Amino acid sequence: xxxxPPEPVQIVKQRRDAALSALVGGVPYIRYLGIEFERHGDxxxxxxxxxxxxxxxxxxxxxxxxxxxxxxxxxxxxxLSWSYLWEDIESGKLDPETLTRGELPRLPKTIDxxxxxxxxxxxxxxxxxxxxxxxGRRYASVxxxxxxxxxxxxxAQATAHFLMPRQPA
Amino acid sequence: xxxxxxxxxxxxxxxxPHAKALGMKVxxxxxxxxxxxxxxxxxxxxxxxxxxxxxxxxxTLMDTCSGAAVMSHPDSPAGTATINLRIDYMxxxxxxxxxxxxxxxxHITRNVAFIRAKAFDEDRExxxxxxxxxxxxxxx
Numbered sequence: 001x002x003x004x005p006p007e008p009v010q011i012v013k014q015r016r017d018a019a020l021s022a023l024v025g026g027v028p029y030i031r032y033l034g035i036e037f038e039r040h041g042d043x044x045x046x047x048x049x050x051x052x053x054x055x056x057x058x059x060x061x062x063x064x065x066x067x068x069x070x071x072x073x074x075x076x077x078x079x080l081s082w083s084y085l086w087e088d089i090e091s092g093k094l095d096p097e098t099l100t101r102g103e104l105p106r107l108p109k110t111i112d113x114x115x116x117x118x119x120x121x122x123x124x125x126x127x128x129x130x131x132x133x134x135x136g137r138r139y140a141s142v143x144x145x146x147x148x149x150x151x152x153x154x155x156a157q158a159t160a161h162f163l164m165p166r167q168p169a
Numbered sequence: 170x171x172x173x174x175x176x177x178x179x180x181x182x183x184x185x186p187h188a189k190a191l192g193m194k195v196x197x198x199x200x201x202x203x204x205x206x207x208x209x210x211x212x213x214x215x216x217x218x219x220x221x222x223x224x225x226x227x228x229t230l231m232d233t234c235s236g237a238a239v240m241s242h243p244d245s246p247a248g249t250a251t252i253n254l255r256i257d258y259m260x261x262x263x264x265x266x267x268x269x270x271x272x273x274x275x276h277i278t279r280n281v282a283f284i285r286a287k288a289f290d291e292d293r294e295x296x297x298x299x300x301x302x303x304x305x306x307x308x309x
Contacts, residue, residue: 028215
């Protein structure tokens with residue numbers, strides 16, 4: 001029995017990157033904050049490039065705590081949506097071109113979001129990664145962590161619960 | 170004394186670059202209670218299909234309003250910073266409507282201030298979100 005030859009790497013990358021940029025680029029608030037996503041395989045890292053308008057305390061100066069929370073929430077919801085859509089992206093069931101046209105599938109909704117501030121956010125780029133700790137048919141739990149210069153010195157951590165979109169029967 | 174504190178807190182909130190960028194206006198502030206309004210804007214949209222604003226923008230408003238409530242408390246010496254904040258999202262905010270946050274610092278010790286907050290759109294009966302959190306009490 002002949003095995004299907006592996007897909008050319010450019011095709012795989014193009015499909016995944018197109019799906020990710022459609023998922024992220026379609027949301028005005030993510031664009032407004034300037035959040036970008038880097039992808040290694042299925043692992044996502046959210047990047048928040050520093051900007052003056054993100055400052056919350058002009059005397060320190062420090063990032064606005066709300067910005068840090070919004071950044072973590074975005075990392076959590078995109079990571080959850082990404083893992084939820086991954087199989088459909090890989091099988092080709094979800095066409096990146098439909099996504100790019102703004103026809104996004106229904107995304108998870110935040111039920112609650114808890115953020116702990118561990119260190120003051122400095123006026124420089126921030127990074128975040130999220131982990132889906134439980135993903136059920138109706139509910140999902142996600143943890144997220146943000147850091148700046150040192151991965152081992154997180155500036156904030158969050159835990160969130162989401163309501164999953166209804167699956168077509 | 171308290172009026173001065175409210176003025177200082179109001180001025181502080183209104184020079185925060187990110188609060189300014191989102192068009193936040195302090196509509197009431199006194200003795201540990203604050204109210205801040207954030208107008209609807211297309212750049213806050215989290216769901217492009219419906220125009221519903223992103224939860225993160227509501228979080229930012231709640232955090233700012235809670236900080237203002239702490240700063241205006243008679244027992245708060247000066248500044249504050251968020252230790253933690255939990256937000257529960259009740260429903261989607263109606264697109265096109267401003268969001269108003271109402272925060273109350275209901276208990277304060279030498280080191281910690283405790284807050285509760287609610288966010289509404291034009292429907293004042295059904296909150297869009299509620300929040301609870303702890304803030305630091307910074308000495309002078």
